[in-house]
Amino acid sequence: MKPPRFHYHDPETVPEVVGLLKTLPNARMLAGGQSLMPMLNMRLVLPDHLIDLNRVEGLSYIRERDGVLEVGAMARQREIEFAASVRERCPLMHEAILQVGHRQTRNRGTLGGSLCQLDPSAELVSVAAALDATVAVAGPKGTREIPFSEFPKTYMTPAIAADELVTGVRFPLWGKPHGWAFVEFARRHGDFAIVSAAALLEEDGAGKIKRASVTLGGVGPAPVRVKELEKALIGETVSEKRLRDACEVCRKIEAMQDVHAPSSYRQHLATVLSRRALEKAHARIGGGRG
Amino acid sequence: MAESRNIAVTVNGKRHEQRVEVRLTLADFLRQQLGLTGTHLGCEHGVCGACTVLLDGQSARSCLMLAVQANEHEIATVEGLAPSPDTLHPLQEAFRDNHGLQCGFCTPGILMTLVEFLRDHPDPTEDEVRVAISGNLCRCTGYQGIVAAALDAAKRMRKGG
Numbered sequence: 001m002k003p004p005r006f007h008y009h010d011p012e013t014v015p016e017v018v019g020l021l022k023t024l025p026n027a028r029m030l031a032g033g034q035s036l037m038p039m040l041n042m043r044l045v046l047p048d049h050l051i052d053l054n055r056v057e058g059l060s061y062i063r064e065r066d067g068v069l070e071v072g073a074m075a076r077q078r079e080i081e082f083a084a085s086v087r088e089r090c091p092l093m094h095e096a097i098l099q100v101g102h103r104q105t106r107n108r109g110t111l112g113g114s115l116c117q118l119d120p121s122a123e124l125v126s127v128a129a130a131l132d133a134t135v136a137v138a139g140p141k142g143t144r145e146i147p148f149s150e151f152p153k154t155y156m157t158p159a160i161a162a163d164e165l166v167t168g169v170r171f172p173l174w175g176k177p178h179g180w181a182f183v184e185f186a187r188r189h190g191d192f193a194i195v196s197a198a199a200l201l202e203e204d205g206a207g208k209i210k211r212a213s214v215t216l217g218g219v220g221p222a223p224v225r226v227k228e229l230e231k232a233l234i235g236e237t238v239s240e241k242r243l244r245d246a247c248e249v250c251r252k253i254e255a256m257q258d259v260h261a262p263s264s265y266r267q268h269l270a271t272v273l274s275r276r277a278l279e280k281a282h283a284r285i286g287g288g289r290g
Numbered sequence: 291m292a293e294s295r296n297i298a299v300t301v302n303g304k305r306h307e308q309r310v311e312v313r314l315t316l317a318d319f320l321r322q323q324l325g326l327t328g329t330h331l332g333c334e335h336g337v338c339g340a341c342t343v344l345l346d347g348q349s350a351r352s353c354l355m356l357a358v359q360a361n362e363h364e365i366a367t368v369e370g371l372a373p374s375p376d377t378l379h380p381l382q383e384a385f386r387d388n389h390g391l392q393c394g395f396c397t398p399g400i401l402m403t404l405v406e407f408l409r410d411h412p413d414p415t416e417d418e419v420r421v422a423i424s425g426n427l428c429r430c431t432g433y434q435g436i437v438a439a440a441l442d443a444a445k446r447m448r449k450g451g
Contacts, residue, residue, distance in 0.1 A: 003313040007293055008356075037356075038336050041353065103425060105336065105425065
């Protein structure tokens with residue numbers, strides 16, 4: 001028997017989950033299980049109670065409303081991959097999700113699970129940062145919304161209380177036409193990225209950048225929005241040299257180091273990948289599917 | 291006393307009612323409680339893909355699910371592929387003919403992955419096949435035979451077996 005002993009709960013409503021979280025000590029929530037189950041199998045976590053969210057109703061929606069993509073916490077990555085609304089209106093997320101794990105893990109993995117696991121190189125975490133998403137959270141006092149910039153508390157730790165759960169995420173959509181790109185460097189397809197870059201660009205009628213979003217994953221403890229780079233691009237006409245110069249700021253970002261790569265290599269990847277993402281995004285402005 | 295529950299699971303079309311410990315993984319349930327040892331366990335943390343089964347028709351790692359979560363769901367394992375004891379599934383035929391396996395450890399997971407993939411993509415390109423099996427590790431074949439087998443199987447299945 002691999003996982004440690006725990007008590008198992010499979011509530012069917014959000015209030016039931018909140019009630020359990022409020023009363024049960026040392027409880028963990030189980031969403032798609034693609035991160036928590038390995039940790040249980042290896043006994044890296046030892047919860048006394050496991051609250052399975054897979055039978056909770058009303059958390060699996062994917063819908064577009066008033067220029068906002070709303071996705072339920074238990075929407076599977078696979079459902080996001082194949083949702084026409086995501087493909088059409090949020091191509092950044094579509095491109096990112098194809099790089100999340102593999103078919104077998106996307107069939108089970110969920111949006112809420114990815115965001116709460118909050119791996120610094122997870123694609124959906126970067127997408128949430130890139131789009132200035134808002135996370136809806138339910139707790140004993142009702143619901144509240146957290147801007148994604150305040151969602152990561154620290155490394156792999158979301159800013160939600162022990163008796164709260166994420167119920168859904170709102171992604172404000174960019175107007176059309178806009179350019180987008182999600183690029184990453186991983187040792188093998190489907191592996192966690194060492195560094196990833198998400199870029200969004202919008203131009204004015206004169207071909208100058210009027211809005212930019214650049215997000216780096218795998219560099220800091222949480223996704224890094226490169227505000228300095230975003231600001232530098234506003235009002236610019238994009239050229240290869242201009243992007244190459246502008247992206248040099250990424251070389252100065254304080255980058256983490258671990259067994260996979262030293263910080264200098266992450267800074268190098270951040271500089272190269274942010275340029276590639278911006279080039280790709282720029283080429284797609286105007287509706288090209290690239 | 292460890293917590294346990296009664297579950298009812300349909301595996302390869304047959305309904306099983308069993309009592310399981312709540313911490314039992316689906317993979318261990320299939321292998322140890324139902325005796326269906328065709329589903330292999332390599333890494334047990336979701337990396338190797340050997341334990342891939344179909345859950346309601348979709349491929350999933352059975353080491354990353356609890357047996358209790360399969361309650362009232364349908365599971366398909368490699369044992370259910372062949373239509374009869376002396377006839378192989380066209381995908382299995384293609385693996386045999388194209389040297390798609392050597393030791394065979396990874397094969398059940400790859401077959402179940404490809405069953406879903408070829409159902410959804412009956413006429414795939416080589417690149418699409420390579421992406422489809424990217425979540426399955428094989429240490430013998432170098433993948434060439436597996437890719438060839440998948441493409442050959444797609445052709446056979448389009449012709450109707």
